[in-house]
Amino acid sequence: xxxxxxxxxxxxxxxxxxxxxxxxxxxxxxxxxxxxxxxxxxxxxxxxxxxxxxxxxxxxxxxxxxxxxxxxxxxxxxxxxxxxxxxxxxxxxxxxxxxxxxxxxxxxxxxxxxxxxxxxxxxxxxxxxxxxxxxxxxxxxxxxxxxxxxxxxxxxxxxxxxxxxxxxxxxxxxxxxxxxxxxxxxxxxxxxxxxxxxxxxxxxxxxxxxxxxxxxxxxxxxxxxxxxxxxxxxxxxxxxxxxxxxxxxxxxxxxxxxxxxxxxxxxxxxxxxxxxxxxxxxxxxxxxxxx
Amino acid sequence: xxxxxxxxxxxxxxxxxxxxxxxxxxxxxxxxxxxxxxxxxxxxxxxxxxxxxxxxxxxxxxxxxxxxxxxxxxxxxxxxxxxxxxxxxxxxxxxxxxxxxxxxxxxxxxxxxxxxxxxxxxxxxxxxxxxxxxxxxxxxxxxxxxxxxxxxxxxxxxxxxxxxxxxxxxxxxxxxxxxxxxxxxxxxxxxxxxxxxxxxxxxxxxxxxxxxxxxxxxxxxxxxxxxxxxxxxxxxxxxxxxxxxxxxxxxxxxxxxxxxxxxxxxxxxxxxxxxxxxxxxxxxxxxxxxxxxxxxxxxxxxxxxxxxxxxxxxxxxxxxxxxxxxxxxxxxxxxxxxxxxxxxxxxxxxxxxxxxxxxxxxxxxxxxxxxxxxxxxxxxxxxxxxxxxxxxxxxxxxxxxxxxxxxxxxxxxxxxxxxxxxxxxxxxxxxxxxxxxxxxxxxxxxxxxxxxxxxxxxxxxxxxxxxxxxxxxxxxxxxxxxxxxxxxxxxxxxxxxxxxxxxxxxxxxxxxxxxxxxxxxxxxxxxxxxxxxxxxxxxxxxxxxxxxxxxxxxxxxxxxxxxxxxxxxxxxxxxxxxxxxxxxxxxxxxxxxxxxxxxxxxxxxxxxxxxxxxxxxxxxxxxxxxxxxxxxxxxxxxxxxxxxxxxxxxxxxxxxxxxxxxxxxxxxxxxxxxxxxxxxxxxxxxxxxxxxxxxxxxxxxxx
Numbered sequence: 001x002x003x004x005x006x007x008x009x010x011x012x013x014x015x016x017x018x019x020x021x022x023x024x025x026x027x028x029x030x031x032x033x034x035x036x037x038x039x040x041x042x043x044x045x046x047x048x049x050x051x052x053x054x055x056x057x058x059x060x061x062x063x064x065x066x067x068x069x070x071x072x073x074x075x076x077x078x079x080x081x082x083x084x085x086x087x088x089x090x091x092x093x094x095x096x097x098x099x100x101x102x103x104x105x106x107x108x109x110x111x112x113x114x115x116x117x118x119x120x121x122x123x124x125x126x127x128x129x130x131x132x133x134x135x136x137x138x139x140x141x142x143x144x145x146x147x148x149x150x151x152x153x154x155x156x157x158x159x160x161x162x163x164x165x166x167x168x169x170x171x172x173x174x175x176x177x178x179x180x181x182x183x184x185x186x187x188x189x190x191x192x193x194x195x196x197x198x199x200x201x202x203x204x205x206x207x208x209x210x211x212x213x214x215x216x217x218x219x220x221x222x223x224x225x226x227x228x229x230x231x232x233x234x235x236x237x238x239x240x241x242x243x244x245x246x247x248x249x250x251x252x253x254x255x256x257x258x259x260x261x262x263x264x265x266x267x268x269x270x271x272x273x274x275x276x277x278x279x280x281x282x283x284x285x286x287x288x289x290x291x
Numbered sequence: 292x293x294x295x296x297x298x299x300x301x302x303x304x305x306x307x308x309x310x311x312x313x314x315x316x317x318x319x320x321x322x323x324x325x326x327x328x329x330x331x332x333x334x335x336x337x338x339x340x341x342x343x344x345x346x347x348x349x350x351x352x353x354x355x356x357x358x359x360x361x362x363x364x365x366x367x368x369x370x371x372x373x374x375x376x377x378x379x380x381x382x383x384x385x386x387x388x389x390x391x392x393x394x395x396x397x398x399x400x401x402x403x404x405x406x407x408x409x410x411x412x413x414x415x416x417x418x419x420x421x422x423x424x425x426x427x428x429x430x431x432x433x434x435x436x437x438x439x440x441x442x443x444x445x446x447x448x449x450x451x452x453x454x455x456x457x458x459x460x461x462x463x464x465x466x467x468x469x470x471x472x473x474x475x476x477x478x479x480x481x482x483x484x485x486x487x488x489x490x491x492x493x494x495x496x497x498x499x500x501x502x503x504x505x506x507x508x509x510x511x512x513x514x515x516x517x518x519x520x521x522x523x524x525x526x527x528x529x530x531x532x533x534x535x536x537x538x539x540x541x542x543x544x545x546x547x548x549x550x551x552x553x554x555x556x557x558x559x560x561x562x563x564x565x566x567x568x569x570x571x572x573x574x575x576x577x578x579x580x581x582x583x584x585x586x587x588x589x590x591x592x593x594x595x596x597x598x599x600x601x602x603x604x605x606x607x608x609x610x611x612x613x614x615x616x617x618x619x620x621x622x623x624x625x626x627x628x629x630x631x632x633x634x635x636x637x638x639x640x641x642x643x644x645x646x647x648x649x650x651x652x653x654x655x656x657x658x659x660x661x662x663x664x665x666x667x668x669x670x671x672x673x674x675x676x677x678x679x680x681x682x683x684x685x686x687x688x689x690x691x692x693x694x695x696x697x698x699x700x701x702x703x704x705x706x707x708x709x710x711x712x713x714x715x716x717x718x719x720x721x722x723x724x725x726x727x728x729x730x731x732x733x734x735x736x737x738x739x740x741x742x743x744x745x746x747x748x749x750x751x752x753x754x755x756x757x758x759x760x761x762x763x764x765x766x767x768x769x770x771x772x773x774x775x776x777x778x779x780x781x782x783x784x785x786x787x788x789x790x791x792x793x794x795x796x797x798x799x800x801x802x803x804x805x806x807x808x809x810x811x812x813x814x815x816x817x818x819x820x821x822x823x824x825x826x827x828x829x830x831x832x833x834x835x836x837x838x839x840x841x842x843x844x845x846x847x848x849x850x851x852x853x854x855x856x857x858x859x860x861x862x863x864x865x866x867x868x869x870x871x872x873x874x875x876x877x878x879x880x881x882x883x884x885x886x887x888x889x890x891x892x893x894x895x896x897x898x899x900x901x902x903x904x905x906x907x908x909x910x911x912x913x914x915x916x917x918x919x920x921x922x923x924x925x926x927x928x929x930x931x932x933x934x935x936x937x938x939x940x941x942x943x944x945x946x947x948x949x950x951x952x953x954x955x956x957x958x959x960x961x962x963x964x965x966x967x968x969x970x971x972x973x974x975x976x977x978x979x980x981x982x983x984x985x986x987x988x989x990x991x992x993x994x
Contacts, residue, residue: 033925037923038407178867178869178989180906180907180928180988180989181906181907181928181930181931181933181934182871182931182933182934183931183932183933183934184931185928186925188989255911255921255926257988257989257990258990260990261868261989261990261993264867264993265867265989268866268867269867272866
């Protein structure tokens, strides 16, 4: 197996163009598992760890954050936890401290596992994925259009993930995950919510309960239409939101849980995260709920 | 008591602790050897059949590869009576993952790469890996592990059940479980001849094995037989072992493979370390169990019948019969008692010892059934057990050497806040969580195995060396044996150096059956007394005396068992069914505790393993392929730190006057026994849902 070590982003794009079957590797927390298990054996590995710009993030002129694909979860939590609380909560549930030191959102996007922890928060927070190829330059892909199927995304063979873009939270955000133990666990299912009070809109997305991470569109539209932003949460609204979130799921039975359980838990997490977020909003707080 | 107090009973820190935490303690694979060769096994990818062709050509072409050894090239073994150890002796495949070859190379990477290139063709035969209680071909083994009779039947259980005012008749199951010590199974094999150190005549083959084992001597005697060598020409060195939990209690196929591999590269040592995934096929496991428990009682909860009938699997290659129902023979007073073990011989890897074989799975069934009986009788579960306390051992009729189960239960109830337990399940709530408390009883037999010998030598300057071929697999044996020797010699702890972990040392029995401290310790006490008897308190430097472990006449006259009471609090999320265990407490009666620090680690380690068994661990065998599909730590879940909150253990201050000179009954295994039942019973108390199949997962609680 060839092992390519570009030193710059331009070199990385050139290498990917030359050898489109090369598999990019950053933290290795997913790729090395795949190699260990012999799930697949790429013709070459494209090591992106020397590409320094991937590990930087910047606040852009339009107010959005541009976060390099190689920023590990641990730094995301420490440096951006205040501005991206939903994503930071999801990052805290990834693996162990060692995994969070190595693993990246870019890797999660590249692997596109339906159980990846960052996806629901990216979807709920309207993230946009910046990908690039030597031949055609940059493409900006909304997270919503990024995931195509189980472990499949919309990247073309010569493209690499450069960064993802997100606006700092404009309202409360929450991530919730059910696992079969308290740490180092792949999600049985997960849910993310992001309130956008200025636009009177709510982002909501599910994880590990469908072939891809996906937005709960009907649930979002229902809240956009029915939510009274100046009043306490109506129990009927909360209940209907949970039902619509559940309907967004198309889960399977596997060793981690049954489809029926996943549907049930998605409904619970939808109601729970909306309640937390709403309480924060009503209390005039937008930071992460204590505890 | 023949040992003065002093070092024994003190929380001495581990004598080898500094070496371990600084990385200077050489585990088997760390052992520097000159010019090593690295071995990587090739494993069968079918569950049953024959190897018809092996093409090692591509493997042999990898740079650095020295040899590809299969059943065609491997040396013939002298003794193949133990089929598990008859490695590479035929073309037959008895389970998926069995060794069909080994690649030897200059680096581990080359060996592994080449092993993946070995092409094996099979003549595949239909296999059978599925355990069910209603399957054909179940048989009664001649005996179950420990040498116990497979079946017992006293009185008339059926009539008693018929007549009983209250009955419980339920099926309980436990899954296939894997020991998973932190250090994988490793062997470094070095063949030499009499010209090397260690003696023997020129040309006489000698085998030295640096091994990760619970018993250097048992590995030596077994491998000597398998390779056709006199035992004195095999040496096994194993000073530090990173856990075993029974899986290193006897040699497994990898030990033989390392020896065979080293024969293929004469003059060079061979290093073999199983990967975590390989351990799931090759290092033993606990059988799944299907347990029917029947309890009959009067309205007052007094048992009239106890029946515990178990169906479990073994490997078609080699029988291992877990003694799952044996604990039910002595636990409670009931005039009518029946136990039975039935086995299915399947095309699965060879099961073996795993922490508290028998009691660990058996007390899930028995102690959940007792909780169900308490509920049916409207009795507190602690009180129900107190009412069924037998005066003497129901099985043997012998008096107990010391049975303090009820004291453990009462003491635990007081410490744990048992009175806060809701009498009606599912009625105690804290926020969005349902809160429940559960209890289960625990027991483990007192074992002291004959065959250990200790030798004491005086090194001058007030210093003594005590030599015995025992094993410390993380238990604290290094430290505890030092304490015992110091007291028996009546000298300070720092004056004694203990040597263990080498078959050149005097013989010692395996670190198994929670027997180490009692067996090796009493041999040390006898040797120290023999030494003082011969030389007094002013010995000349070089003075030496030894003794065998003395006989234990009381073992014939008393029923000797340790007991414990396990308490658990669980909190179940009312909406998602997620289960947390914020508190566990074990109260144990195990005779004298030699070292409270290391003993506590043994107890809470066992309880943590029980928590893991209750909520997480489950081997998933794919019956289409005979493959344990979740054969790694990503998918075979073990409790993490975040799952283990407050696990505490205490014990009764006691000495068992009949348990040898130390009065100690052994502590390594009892901690796991009853812990899963305590959690299952607490889950029932919290939710009203009775789970009879482990592990307990959130989806089961939302029915």
